[in-house]
Amino acid sequence: MADFKKITLVSLIAGLAVEVASLVGCRDSDSRRTNGKPASGTLTFTRDVAPVFFRECVACHRPGESAPFSLLTYRDVKRRARTIVAVTRSRFMPPWLPDPGYGQFAGERRLTDAQIETIRRWEAQGAPEGDPADLPPLPQFTEGWRLGQPDLVIKLPRPYILRADPPEVWRNFVIPIPVSTTRYVKTVELRPGSAGVVHHALLGVDPTRSSRRRDERDVEPGFDGMGMGDSQAPDGHLLGWTPGMVPFPGVEGKAWRLEPGTDLVLQLHVIPSGKPEVLNPIVGLYFAKAPPVGPLMSLMRLDADQAIDIPPGEKHFIVTDRFELPVDVEVLAAYPHAHFLAKTMEGLARLPDGTERWLIRISDWDFKWQDIYRYAKPIHLPKGTTISMRYSYDNSADNVRNPSRPPKRVVAGLRSSDEMAHLQLQVLPRSAEDAVLLKEALYRQALRKNPSDVWAYYELGNALRDKGQPLEAIRQYRAALERDPSHAAARNNLGVVLATQGNVDEAMSQYRQALRFEPDFADAHYNLGNALRAKGRLDEAIRHYREVLRLEPDLAEAHNNLGEVLSLQGKLDEAIAQFRIAVRIKPDSAEAHNNLGAGLGLQGKLGEAITHFRQALQIEPDHANARENLRIAVEKAVSAARVQR
Numbered sequence: 023m024a025d026f027k028k029i030t031l032v033s034l035i036a037g038l039a040v041e042v043a044s045l046v047g048c049r050d051s052d053s054r055r056t057n058g059k060p061a062s063g064t065l066t067f068t069r070d071v072a073p074v075f076f077r078e079c080v081a082c083h084r085p086g087e088s089a090p091f092s093l094l095t096y097r098d099v100k101r102r103a104r105t106i107v108a109v110t111r112s113r114f115m116p117p118w119l120p121d122p123g124y125g126q127f128a129g130e131r132r133l134t135d136a137q138i139e140t141i142r143r144w145e146a147q148g149a150p151e152g153d154p155a156d157l158p159p160l161p162q163f164t165e166g167w168r169l170g171q172p173d174l175v176i177k178l179p180r181p182y183i184l185r186a187d188p189p190e191v192w193r194n195f196v197i198p199i200p201v202s203t204t205r206y207v208k209t210v211e212l213r214p215g216s217a218g219v220v221h222h223a224l225l226g227v228d229p230t231r232s233s234r235r236r237d238e239r240d241v242e243p244g245f246d247g248m249g250m251g252d253s254q255a256p257d258g259h260l261l262g263w264t265p266g267m268v269p270f271p272g273v274e275g276k277a278w279r280l281e282p283g284t285d286l287v288l289q290l291h292v293i294p295s296g297k298p299e300v301l302n303p304i305v306g307l308y309f310a311k312a313p314p315v316g317p318l319m320s321l322m323r324l325d326a327d328q329a330i331d332i333p334p335g336e337k338h339f340i341v342t343d344r345f346e347l348p349v350d351v352e353v354l355a356a357y358p359h360a361h362f363l364a365k366t367m368e369g370l371a372r373l374p375d376g377t378e379r380w381l382i383r384i385s386d387w388d389f390k391w392q393d394i395y396r397y398a399k400p401i402h403l404p405k406g407t408t409i410s411m412r413y414s415y416d417n418s419a420d421n422v423r424n425p426s427r428p429p430k431r432v433v434a435g436l437r438s439s440d441e442m443a444h445l446q447l448q449v450l451p452r453s454a455e456d457a458v459l460l461k462e463a464l465y466r467q468a469l470r471k472n473p474s475d476v477w478a479y480y481e482l483g484n485a486l487r488d489k490g491q492p493l494e495a496i497r498q499y500r501a502a503l504e505r506d507p508s509h510a511a512a513r514n515n516l517g518v519v520l521a522t523q524g525n526v527d528e529a530m531s532q533y534r535q536a537l538r539f540e541p542d543f544a545d546a547h548y549n550l551g552n553a554l555r556a557k558g559r560l561d562e563a564i565r566h567y568r569e570v571l572r573l574e575p576d577l578a579e580a581h582n583n584l585g586e587v588l589s590l591q592g593k594l595d596e597a598i599a600q601f602r603i604a605v606r607i608k609p610d611s612a613e614a615h616n617n618l619g620a621g622l623g624l625q626g627k628l629g630e631a632i633t634h635f636r637q638a639l640q641i642e643p644d645h646a647n648a649r650e651n652l653r654i655a656v657e658k659a660v661s662a663a664r665v666q667r
């Protein structure tokens with residue numbers, strides 16, 4: 023990702039300025055000297071050139087980082103001066119793919135023409151060192167966590183040993199995230215370890231157990247491949263790491279929801295170095311102080327995978343996709359994705375008034391330097407805007423990056439010799455309602471392109487459920503299950519919607535089937551427990567609540583509901599114990615306070631009961647049961663006092 027070394031980064035939403043304090047020193051001297059024009063006269067390393075390297079190169083070119091050599095000292099630079107001139111003039115370095123003028127991104131890594139000319143002239147003049155007193159202070163780099171100590175650090179259960187020799191590897195590590203209650207994650211920092219071999223990383227989350235099961239199929243940690251299983255970008259957050267990037271601080275108020283039982287899926291793209299390496303990445307999670315407010319971010323994906331069928335030798339194979347926005351959005355980031363054959367990538371927005379706005383253009387795609395590009399300022403696109411993507415591919419032998427020699431027919435797929443055509447945009451809709459409309463339109467479009475996309479039916483079902491169209495949602499869940507009967511999440515959600523429609527029997531049957539495919543699916547246990555309780559089958563309900571609590575010991579709702587069933591069975595002491603746990607975990611649950619109060623009241627502990635009814639009413643002044651219970655408890659307490667007198 024962008025290396026936010028330049029001045030200040032205007033954060034995506036809040037306008038919050040983040041300053042990379044350690045580098046301010048070089049910024050000053052640099053802007054004074056180059057100021058848009060190449061420096062004149064005799065150029066020296068210490069005065070004219072070092073500031074450029076300190077600012078633009080050493081984030082990667084220093085010991086322990088991704089680049090193969092350091093550029094911190096005069097000697098380092100002088101030895102390679104000629105190559106440096108070549109790679110800066112060709113703009114191979116610093117690596118940065120988007121074309122200038124086609125969307126403005128935070129932390130762009132691009133030398134100005136003046137800087138390139140300064141380096142060229144300095145080398146041509148014999149690359150003199152100059153007066154050591156002119157040398158700006160070396161930039162300070164933070165060792166360890168750059169965003170400070172994380173709230174939660176997660177590691178591989180044991181390190182992964184990377185073979186010494188090629189081919190390059192995509193390895194997906196599945197790491198359980200040990201939280202016992204819902205958390206909101208503001209941002210994530212990855213320390214990949216072995217920076218020299220890790221080329222980039224992507225992070226996703228998998229609330230199902232499916233990635234874990236894939237991991238278990240071989241003895242080493244993780245599983246191979248460019249596909250990340252069922253993991254997803256959480257709540258529209260794009261999480262990635264590239265060499266030299268400064269971690270994104272996140273935005274308070276837009277954190278993503280992390281549920282207990284979720285696995286982190288970390289994909290590392292690694293290139294063996296000739297000797298075995300120990301891979302031991304660590305991930306830091308930073309929690310938000312409060313749940314997010316307003317609409318969540320969404321990911322919008324344009325893609326043309328179904329159109330990829332590139333004959334060998336074809337130099338200019340084009341695919342396109344387009345999508346009309348059903349609502350206004352702010353575009354926050356772009357993540358274009360293809361493998362080795364892609365050449366040009368274009369993302370363009372045509373507004374309803376006919377004006378065009380480039381979202382991104384890359385005229386010489388290089389998989390190696392892929393990145394997530396965050397806009398310097400969000401781009402507002404009104405409803406009715408058509409977003410289009412157009413990618414071209416070169417499957418000839420002239421393409422030096424072509425992995426197949428001689429070239430062969432290429433279709434879409436997850437192997438590195440296959441291709442892909444995705445343009446993901448991270449957008450912020452204006453309201454939760456708009457987010458649902460956007461999601462509905464996206465998945466309807468996905469299904470028009472690929473009517474066998476199980477995931478799209480499932481997500482369309484969720485969108486329609488959120489939109490308040492339960493019958494339509496049920497139809498989509500069933501369509502998903504027709505194609506994949508083992509889709510436990512679709513079964514569970516179908517059950518929930520059926521239950522709200524009064525069809526509790528079929529709901530129970532769906533939960534049970536979900537559990538057959540996914541025995542540790544806490545949500546399905548919980549929902550089944552609730553359905554059984556509604557049917558009066560209390561012992562069975564208790565069994566399922568206990569399963570939930572085995573899987574998610576801190577789920578207050580399960581403690582509360584278990585308590586309710588126990589009290590229905592007259593087991594008051596056990597019930598009160600459960601309500602107490604619920605209240606401790608979730609002190610702001612009016613329901614749990616009311617239940618605890620009721621249990622205590624039944625045991626004659628009126629004083630304590632009154633306290634909890636009052637707390638329930640403080641949290642939820644309209645809680646009718648708590649009000650009634652409080653009235654009864656007070657009455658009883660008063661008459662008890664009278665009797666005593």
Ligand code: HEC
Nearest residue numbers: 078079081082088089090102105106109115116117265266
């Ligand atoms: C984002 C990290 C990053 C930044 C910033 C960066 N480099 Fe590099 N550089 C690399 C990596 C990684 C390589 C190894 C090349 C490869 O893997 O293809 C490299 C290679 C090079 C090479 C060797 C190229 C060759 O063909 O042998 C030179 C010279 C170089 N960089 C100079 C620079 C200069 C000068 C700058 C600043 C203007 C710079 N780099 C900025 C990561 C970076």
